[in-house]
Amino acid sequence: xxxxxxxxxxxxxxxxxxxxxxxxxxxxxxxxxxxxxxxxxxxxxxxxxxxxxxxxxxxxxxxxxxxxxxxxxxxxxxxxxxxxxxxxxxxxxxxxxxxxxxxxxxxxxxxxxxxx
Amino acid sequence: xxxxxxxxxxxxxxxxxxxxxxxxxxxxxxxxxxxxxxxxxxxxxxxxxxxxxxxxxxxxxxxxxxxxxxxxxxxxxxxxxxxxxxxxxxxxxxxxxxxxxxxxxxxxxxxxxx
Numbered sequence: 001x002x003x004x005x006x007x008x009x010x011x012x013x014x015x016x017x018x019x020x021x022x023x024x025x026x027x028x029x030x031x032x033x034x035x036x037x038x039x040x041x042x043x044x045x046x047x048x049x050x051x052x053x054x055x056x057x058x059x060x061x062x063x064x065x066x067x068x069x070x071x072x073x074x075x076x077x078x079x080x081x082x083x084x085x086x087x088x089x090x091x092x093x094x095x096x097x098x099x100x101x102x103x104x105x106x107x108x109x110x111x112x113x114x115x116x
Numbered sequence: 117x118x119x120x121x122x123x124x125x126x127x128x129x130x131x132x133x134x135x136x137x138x139x140x141x142x143x144x145x146x147x148x149x150x151x152x153x154x155x156x157x158x159x160x161x162x163x164x165x166x167x168x169x170x171x172x173x174x175x176x177x178x179x180x181x182x183x184x185x186x187x188x189x190x191x192x193x194x195x196x197x198x199x200x201x202x203x204x205x206x207x208x209x210x211x212x213x214x215x216x217x218x219x220x221x222x223x224x225x226x227x228x229x230x
Binding site: 032034036038041042043044045046049087089103104105106108109111 | 120149157158161172206219222224
């Protein structure tokens with residue numbers, strides 16, 4: 001079964017700073033690795049995702065860096081804004097050996113606060 | 117609007133009661149899920165259905181029973197509610213092939229057992 005470790009648990013940055021959230025997964029997987037953003041009172045929403053054969057993916061101010069050999073990936077938020085304050089979850093797809101069970105395994109979440 | 121919708125949004129009930137949470141998606145997705153989010157925000161998979169068939173049943177008490185009347189609906193029934201069941205429950209769906217990418221979550225049902 002896939003395992004995912006996410007850090008830090010919480011993060012406070014000033015507006016304009018570049019928060020970085022890190023995740024490590026245990027088992028090799030071949031499907032997309034997504035990040036989700038969750039605002040209070042809402043469900044998680046897909047933010048950005050990366051294929052494991054790509055080292056970097058940018059969408060607007062959000063960038064995923066992927067290190068396949070180290071089984072690590074991270075989310076960078078450029079020019080962070082107070083509106084980015086939310087909980088961020090990384091997720092990993094199932095490993096090769098998961099058979100028909102195709103659910104994502106989520107990290108434990110990072111509470112990001114961007115101060116004005 | 118295309119979405120995953122859950123009802124009710126809030127549910128307050130006494131210990132020992134039985135309650136249901138309903139979920140519907142109009143995205144045409146084949147796979148639906150129930151997740152439990154605890155007070156520390158941890159998201160734990162409970163069940164997964166693909167085209168009305170149960171494909172994942174994690175270790176949850178058998179007081180929890182999912183039902184999928186069709187591929188657009190996945191309901192969660194909980195018997196004999198306990199204090200520890202208090203959490204936010206999210207329904208989600210994903211496109212084929214039993215997609216591990218592109219989950220769409222509902223807005224959650226906050227269950228409080230008193």
